[in-house]
Amino acid sequence: MKSHYADQTEKPVTERRTFCVLVDNEPGVLARIAGMFSGRGYNIESLTVSETEHEKHLSRITIVTSGTPSVLNQIEAQLDRLVPVHKVVNLSAKASIERELALVKVAQFGEHRGEHRMEALRLATAFGAKTVDATLNSFIFELAGPADDVERFINLMTAIGLVEVSRTGAAAIARGAEEM
Amino acid sequence: MSEMMTGAEMVVRALRDHDVNHIFGYPGGAVLPIYDALFQQNSVQHILVRHEQGAVHSAEGYARSSGKVGVVLVTSGPGATNAVTGLTDALMDSIPIVCFTGQVPTHLIGSDAFQECDTVGITRHCTKHNYLVKRIEDLPRIIHEAFYVARSGRPGPVVIDVPKDIQFARGVYTGPGEIIHKSYRPKMDGDTARIEAALALMAKAKKPVFYTGGGIINSGPEASRLLREFAQITGFPVTSTLMGLGAFPANNPQWLGMLGMHGTYEANLAMHGCDVMVNLGARFDDRITGRLDAFSPGSKKIHVDIDPSSINKNVKADIGIVGDCTRVLAEMIRIWREKKYQVDPEALKSWWGEINKWRARNSLGYENSDSIIKPQYAIERLYALTKDRSTYVTTEVGQHQMWAAQHFHFDEPNRWMTSGGLGTMGYGLPAAIGVQMAHPDALVIDIAGEASILMNMQEMSTAAQYRLPVKIFILNNEYMGMVRQWQELLHGGRYSESYSSALPDFVKLAEAYHAKGIRCADPAKLDAAIQEMIDYPGPVIFDCLVAKEENCFPMIPSGKAHNEMILPDFAGSVGDVIDAKGKQLV
Ligand SMILES: Cc1cc2nc3c(=O)[nH]c(=O)nc-3n(C[C@H](O)[C@H](O)[C@H](O)COP(=O)(O)OP(=O)(O)OC[C@H]3O[C@@H](n4cnc5c(N)ncnc54)[C@H](O)[C@@H]3O)c2cc1C
Ligand SMILES: Cc1ncc(C[n+]2csc(CCOP(=O)(O)OP(=O)(O)O)c2C)c(N)n1
Numbered sequence: 146m147k148s149h150y151a152d153q154t155e156k157p158v159t160e161r162r163t164f165c166v167l168v169d170n171e172p173g174v175l176a177r178i179a180g181m182f183s184g185r186g187y188n189i190e191s192l193t194v195s196e197t198e199h200e201k202h203l204s205r206i207t208i209v210t211s212g213t214p215s216v217l218n219q220i221e222a223q224l225d226r227l228v229p230v231h232k233v234v235n236l237s238a239k240a241s242i243e244r245e246l247a248l249v250k251v252a253q254f255g256e257h258r259g260e261h262r263m264e265a266l267r268l269a270t271a272f273g274a275k276t277v278d279a280t281l282n283s284f285i286f287e288l289a290g291p292a293d294d295v296e297r298f299i300n301l302m303t304a305i306g307l308v309e310v311s312r313t314g315a316a317a318i319a320r321g322a323e324e325m
Numbered sequence: 326m327s328e329m330m331t332g333a334e335m336v337v338r339a340l341r342d343h344d345v346n347h348i349f350g351y352p353g354g355a356v357l358p359i360y361d362a363l364f365q366q367n368s369v370q371h372i373l374v375r376h377e378q379g380a381v382h383s384a385e386g387y388a389r390s391s392g393k394v395g396v397v398l399v400t401s402g403p404g405a406t407n408a409v410t411g412l413t414d415a416l417m418d419s420i421p422i423v424c425f426t427g428q429v430p431t432h433l434i435g436s437d438a439f440q441e442c443d444t445v446g447i448t449r450h451c452t453k454h455n456y457l458v459k460r461i462e463d464l465p466r467i468i469h470e471a472f473y474v475a476r477s478g479r480p481g482p483v484v485i486d487v488p489k490d491i492q493f494a495r496g497v498y499t500g501p502g503e504i505i506h507k508s509y510r511p512k513m514d515g516d517t518a519r520i521e522a523a524l525a526l527m528a529k530a531k532k533p534v535f536y537t538g539g540g541i542i543n544s545g546p547e548a549s550r551l552l553r554e555f556a557q558i559t560g561f562p563v564t565s566t567l568m569g570l571g572a573f574p575a576n577n578p579q580w581l582g583m584l585g586m587h588g589t590y591e592a593n594l595a596m597h598g599c600d601v602m603v604n605l606g607a608r609f610d611d612r613i614t615g616r617l618d619a620f621s622p623g624s625k626k627i628h629v630d631i632d633p634s635s636i637n638k639n640v641k642a643d644i645g646i647v648g649d650c651t652r653v654l655a656e657m658i659r660i661w662r663e664k665k666y667q668v669d670p671e672a673l674k675s676w677w678g679e680i681n682k683w684r685a686r687n688s689l690g691y692e693n694s695d696s697i698i699k700p701q702y703a704i705e706r707l708y709a710l711t712k713d714r715s716t717y718v719t720t721e722v723g724q725h726q727m728w729a730a731q732h733f734h735f736d737e738p739n740r741w742m743t744s745g746g747l748g749t750m751g752y753g754l755p756a757a758i759g760v761q762m763a764h765p766d767a768l769v770i771d772i773a774g775e776a777s778i779l780m781n782m783q784e785m786s787t788a789a790q791y792r793l794p795v796k797i798f799i800l801n802n803e804y805m806g807m808v809r810q811w812q813e814l815l816h817g818g819r820y821s822e823s824y825s826s827a828l829p830d831f832v833k834l835a836e837a838y839h840a841k842g843i844r845c846a847d848p849a850k851l852d853a854a855i856q857e858m859i860d861y862p863g864p865v866i867f868d869c870l871v872a873k874e875e876n877c878f879p880m881i882p883s884g885k886a887h888n889e890m891i892l893p894d895f896a897g898s899v900g901d902v903i904d905a906k907g908k909q910l911v
């Protein structure tokens with residue numbers, strides 16, 4: 146049967162969105178936000194928190210999430226109605242900078258060991274990663290950059306001998322002189 | 326105005342400062358200091374319930390019927406967990422509640438101490454906000470903030486968890502003053518440009534409808550008055566959700582009756598066929614919209630709501646206006662008059678012509694009987710015999726609730742208390758107790774089902790203790806009727822566990838609770854029996870034996886559109902009407 150609504154037949158497109166949330170740094174505020182996401186069935190791709198204005202007891206939370214545009218708008222409204230939330234900004238709607246830090250451990254064993262060590266170092270240089278630890282058969286690289294770069298770096302290292310990764314999740318900020 | 330006192334004394338003083346005259350509660354080890362402080366004063370009366378769930382529902386009934394914040398006091402652990410259903414109910418129906426819970430002393434938190442539970446963790450999802458008080462210095466501010474948060478914007482329940490050492494600690498109490506919350510400042514005034522755009526749309530409408538909800542009641546009696554005025558000057562038809570009944574008078578010719586799953590044919594078809602829908606304080610709940618992709622397909626939708634997350638949540642609004650119903654309605658009326666707007670009278674006349682044809686179907690009709698009491702008839706008689714008094718109605722959950730919504734008519738707001746969002750069986754009796762506390766001279770009736778009433782029957786003791794003359798009017802069909810109806814319609818009439826076996830003798834039960842019991846099974850004697858109930862000065866349990874397998878119609882089957890309603894004269898097998906997808910819905 147034909148639907149009354151034209152757009153219902155189109156497959157909903159999901160997209161990623163980064164929100165910056167300014168909250169009172171009170172106990173349980175993180176649980177409140179994380180609980181809102183799980184309780185309402187929303188995705189969290191990454192979430193970072195820390196106190197940014199000590200005197201005012203304000204924390205800044207950066208959340209990367211994905212969904213259809215209407216779900217993402219609903220997420221913004223749901224964040225905004227939490228009592229300790231001062232402000233929610235949709236950074237994806239503005240020119241903004243997003244960075245993430247990753248610590249990537251790679252180890253080389255077996256017959257191509259020498260080649261792999263060289264390749265790992267070459268890639269690290271190409272990505273601008275720092276070597277923060279090295280042993281005869283392992284490296285730990287520190288890479289800070291956009292999530293996509295981190296993702297690509299990890300994929301490449303997987304082919305070489307990825308052992309473990311620790312990622313911080315995104316920190317993000319709008320470009321220009323204006324305050325959030 | 327600052328003074329030294331203990332935390333427990335601060336709680337009681339703050340209640341006084343917030344004009345709280347009644348609180349509903351139940352004592353225990355972790356709240357003894359507060360009970361001690363209550364003992365030593367007379368301005369706040371404590372009503373001892375018999376179960377903490379009852380305390381919250383009583384506070385809800387008190388709040389909904391009076392417009393005040395309902396206050397609850399319970400102990401830690403089981404006291405707090407028993408309150409959870411009531412808190413969730415208040416959250417779903419936007420009822421302002423402040424609930425104090427006792428907690429183990431701060432130094433024992435996290436040690437699995439006796440009657441410890443993570444109250445703020447457990448209630449985070451079922452409150453608008455909650456607090457754990459860790460320092461005596463914070464207590465006065467937190468209490469004042471809690472009252473502000475509970476009643477402002479979209480109202481809701483707020484929990485304050487107070488460890489026992491904080492109740493004993495001494496500190497400085499400061500009064501509420503003017504509360505300026507750091508982050509929570511709901512938007513009250515609607516955006517003028519949007520209001521103007523909405524009015525321009527309304528003025529050009531040919532088939533308009535007002536779809537009103539609980540937000541009008543939340544906003545206060547002035548919103549109901551303004552709604553009446555706006556309906557009068559526009560001539561638009563008005564329908565309402567279950568939660569908004571009474572905001573618009575049922576005796577007004579522009580009233581279409583309730584809409585939604587068990588709403589009237591005219592209300593639902595007006596929603597389906599309208600060209601401009603004006604939603605005032607309703608949230609496009611699934612009981613209203615039915616199948617979303619077939620919901621009112623040809624209309625432009627205006628949505629006024631104080632909670633921005635309600636707008637575009639389920640249904641896309643063409644014009645969303647964030648603001649309080651009273652303020653937005655006042656502004657709408659002012660501008661409508663100023664611009665001398667008027668809808669095309671010919672179009673409106675033919676729209677009313679269509680509506681009147683739907684009305685003529687008499688969708689609330691039923692086949693009466695002179696040998697057995699039909700539940701609809703019982704409600705009709707109850708209404709007829711009580712409408713000239715100051716009457717307040719609460720309900721339990723089930724078919725009786727829907728028949729009450731359909732056949733008991735309300736002309737004023739705050740007269741109808743029901744659990745809509747959560748649908749909590751056991752709500753009605755404690756809610757009636759709360760209503761009666763707020764309105765000692767009114768006639769308060771809990772329209773109940775025989776299954777639901779047993780869920781909080783213990784509150785009869787509370788009614789007896791405080792001499793609250795609440796009337797429990799049970800439509801006893803010996804079934805969890807609403808469940809039975811769905812089993813008949815969807816599960817081939819296999820009545821799995823929905824028969825109310827081994828029921829108590831409700832007349833004897835009434836007597837055991839120091840109340841009066843009345844039983845009636847004969848339609849000819851019903852009026853006299855109802856009159857006897859009304860005239861009795863104490864609590865009454867009325868066991869009204871009704872037709873056992875009556876179904877509640879009209880009904881929009883799950884997964885169907887408004888124009889696919891089942892009417893009372895429907896003769897086929899309903900099981901065939903609902904498809905597999907519909908059966909999966911609730
Ligand atoms: C067995 C059963 C059957 C049911 N069948 C039906 C049915 O047939 N029809 C029906 O209507 N319901 C039915 N319900 C109830 C239904 O589940 C919902 O509770 C109800 O429809 C919601 O009503 P509402 O949209 O008015 O919203 P409410 O829950 O009352 O919410 C109020 C809305 O108004 C907003 N608001 C609050 N304060 C203000 C303010 N000051 N200014 C502006 N906006 C404000 C809120 O943000 C919210 O969006 C049934 C329930 C049960 C248990
Ligand atoms: C606490 C709770 N448990 C279960 C349900 C599911 N339920 C909805 S209506 C109903 C039957 C109610 O029976 P009764 O009180 O006799 O009312 P009737 O439908 O017969 O009028 C049930 C079990 C509920 N709403 N609340």
Ligand SMILES: [Mg+2]
Nearest residue numbers: 774775804806
């Ligand atoms: Mg029943």
